[in-house]
Amino acid sequence: MKYMKTLSMAxxxxxxxxxxxxxTGCGQKPAEETTQPQAKGAFVIIEETAPGxxxxxxxxxxxxxxxxxxxxNGTERVLTKEEMDxxxxxxxxxxxxxxxxxxxxxxPQASEGMGLGSVLLSSIAGAMIGSWIGNKLFGNQNYQxxxxxxxxxxxTYQRSMxxxxxxxxxxxxxxxxxxxxxxxxxxxxxxFFGG
Amino acid sequence: MVTLRPITPLTTDYLESLGFEWHTDRxxxxxxxxxxxxxxxxxxxxxxxxxxxxxDMFIEAGEYVIENNLFHEIGIPFNLVEVIKESWENDVxxxxxGRFDLAGGIxxxxxxxxxxxxDTPTALFETAIVQWAMLKRNHMEESAQFNGVYEALLENFKxxxxxxxxxxxxxxxxxxxxxxxxxxxxxxxxxxxxxxxxHIASEVGYExxxxxxxxxxxxGEEGIFYHDEQYELWFKLxxxxxxxxxxxxxxxxxxxxxxxxxxIIFNPAYTLLFQSKGILKILWNLYPNHPLLLxxxxxxxxxxxxxxxxxxxxxxxxxxxxxENGNTIEGGEGDYDNHKMIYQAYTKLPTDEEGAxxxxxxxxxxxxxxxxxxxxxxxxxxxxxxxxxxxx
Numbered sequence: 001m002k003y004m005k006t007l008s009m010a011x012x013x014x015x016x017x018x019x020x021x022x023x024t025g026c027g028q029k030p031a032e033e034t035t036q037p038q039a040k041g042a043f044v045i046i047e048e049t050a051p052g053x054x055x056x057x058x059x060x061x062x063x064x065x066x067x068x069x070x071x072x073n074g075t076e077r078v079l080t081k082e083e084m085d086x087x088x089x090x091x092x093x094x095x096x097x098x099x100x101x102x103x104x105x106x107x108p109q110a111s112e113g114m115g116l117g118s119v120l121l122s123s124i125a126g127a128m129i130g131s132w133i134g135n136k137l138f139g140n141q142n143y144q145x146x147x148x149x150x151x152x153x154x155x156t157y158q159r160s161m162x163x164x165x166x167x168x169x170x171x172x173x174x175x176x177x178x179x180x181x182x183x184x185x186x187x188x189x190x191x192f193f194g195g
Numbered sequence: 196m197v198t199l200r201p202i203t204p205l206t207t208d209y210l211e212s213l214g215f216e217w218h219t220d221r222x223x224x225x226x227x228x229x230x231x232x233x234x235x236x237x238x239x240x241x242x243x244x245x246x247x248x249x250x251d252m253f254i255e256a257g258e259y260v261i262e263n264n265l266f267h268e269i270g271i272p273f274n275l276v277e278v279i280k281e282s283w284e285n286d287v288x289x290x291x292x293g294r295f296d297l298a299g300g301i302x303x304x305x306x307x308x309x310x311x312x313x314d315t316p317t318a319l320f321e322t323a324i325v326q327w328a329m330l331k332r333n334h335m336e337e338s339a340q341f342n343g344v345y346e347a348l349l350e351n352f353k354x355x356x357x358x359x360x361x362x363x364x365x366x367x368x369x370x371x372x373x374x375x376x377x378x379x380x381x382x383x384x385x386x387x388x389x390x391x392x393x394h395i396a397s398e399v400g401y402e403x404x405x406x407x408x409x410x411x412x413x414x415g416e417e418g419i420f421y422h423d424e425q426y427e428l429w430f431k432l433x434x435x436x437x438x439x440x441x442x443x444x445x446x447x448x449x450x451x452x453x454x455x456x457x458x459i460i461f462n463p464a465y466t467l468l469f470q471s472k473g474i475l476k477i478l479w480n481l482y483p484n485h486p487l488l489l490x491x492x493x494x495x496x497x498x499x500x501x502x503x504x505x506x507x508x509x510x511x512x513x514x515x516x517x518x519e520n521g522n523t524i525e526g527g528e529g530d531y532d533n534h535k536m537i538y539q540a541y542t543k544l545p546t547d548e549e550g551a552x553x554x555x556x557x558x559x560x561x562x563x564x565x566x567x568x569x570x571x572x573x574x575x576x577x578x579x580x581x582x583x584x585x586x587x
């Protein structure tokens with residue numbers, strides 16, 4: 001039966017990531033405040049799409065920055081701070097001497113993905129870690145064009161952009177506030193609908 | 196006797212790092228048991244088959260309720276009838292997932308349906324994630340589990356767009372519809388159950404967002420909004436009957452939104468038909484003496500022990516066990532005493548050597564996809580414990 005399996009067989013989905021890093025965005029307890037705190041970091045999943053070529057599979061705001069790398073051989077791991085710093089530093093050197101595909105006008109084979117350092121710097125997380133690189137990157141039009149290509153699909157890019165830039169206006173013709181005064185009726189720490 | 200395998204428990208720190216915060220009950224005892232129920236491959240197969248067969252029977256029973264206008268009979272609030280019919284008529288209102296509570300299936304006892312939590316099932320995090328983590332913690336990577344809940348949900352999320360078994364066309368057919376996930380503020384179990392579903396939907400490729408119910412804006416003509424962004428898909432871990440009874444304006448707005456095709460809501464309104472324990476009587480009438488069913492009536496069963504259950508009770512509240520003469524022998528008063536009741540033949544749950552009772556929770560997402568257990572007294576309430584399993 002297809003759903004009877006061992007952990008090593010089950011680890012082909014984001015389940016393995018979840019077991020390693022937890023449910024993104026759930027670190028905070030349900031808060032009472034009504035405004036969302038600004039994200040301090042980003043959670044990024046980078047996938048190896050061909051040997052030495054990488055794409056951003058997903059990215060969303062999180063309390064702290066974590067980069068999960070899914071390698072071609074199926075392994076998944078979280079990049080250490082040292083690895084991230086090293087990658088950003090190496091990429092910075094390539095940006096300086098113009099060999100980074102990020103700052104080239106039409107980088108060769110960009111659609112297949114770029115090296116890990118380039119992809120990392122395309123992500124919001126990379127932009128946060130590498131903020132010291134500053135304007136030489138963010139003001140560069142080639143970078144702005146190329147970074148989109150490092151997302152696995154246009155919708156991944158759009159979703160990432162939206163999740164980091166949320167508009168905040170209120171509408172007038174709609175109803176809201178339902179269950180606003182609802183108290184949890186459960187006596188455990190949580191409820192148990194359907195229990 | 197239930198066969199148990201003792202394990203090293205997960206630390207609360209690790210559970211919290213997963214987003215699983217409801218690890219300790221109000222009496223300070225751990226909610227997650229430090230043992231696994233050992234089941235055989237044949238027992239796992241039997242659960243799988245039972246869930247699939249039961250689901251087909253629920254579809255038949257739902258059709259019967261709608262055709263014969265039996266909404267009142269099974270306790271459905273009148274202000275949801277229209278939205279239930281509307282959701283039943285169109286395939287886009289796809290059932291994301293549910294959980295069957297089953298007696299038996301282990302220890303040589305036959306599988307019997309207790310109820311189907313089709314609308315707002317919890318214990319999802321425990322079943323899909325925590326019991327895998329228990330295997331991992333105990334270096335049991337090569338031990339099997341009947342647990343594909345995560346990937347079954349991954350696939351079924353795609354079916355919300357493909358509307359068929361084959362999910363390979365999801366990416367070409369998904370047109371960027373935005374998916375909002377909602378729970379009631381102030382309850383971490385419900386919130387993180389919803390966030391887990393959101394996490395899976397994001398992995399599938401949906402554009403997702405989370406909001407508490409009080410922040411979400413509704414318009415019958417325009418649809419569902421949060422921060423001025425329109426959401427075509429909405430998951431709410433809020434029982435439909437609570438919407439009907441406590442926020443009747445919202446029930447009306449959601450009916451309009453569905454009729455105007457401004458959003459699709461999960462789980463769909465018709466899942467309330469399955470969630471109502473009133474349908475257990477309909478099932479028994481349609482499938483008398485079916486081996487997976489317990490006799491169920493709207494009055495106490497004469498000459499046999501039975502269990503009185505409110506049609507929309509939760510957490511074992513107001514559930515009572517009656518003897519052959521209709522006298523209460525277990526259970527007491529509760530919040531749902533004034534609700535419509537059904538009476539289901541009593542079946543003894545399998546027990547361990549300490550006398551704790553075990554009930555299986557079988558998840559269903561297009562097909563049966565995984566099982567977990569709860570243990571407690573004869574009536575499982577909100578102090579019952581979650582017990583993982585291993586297929587030996």
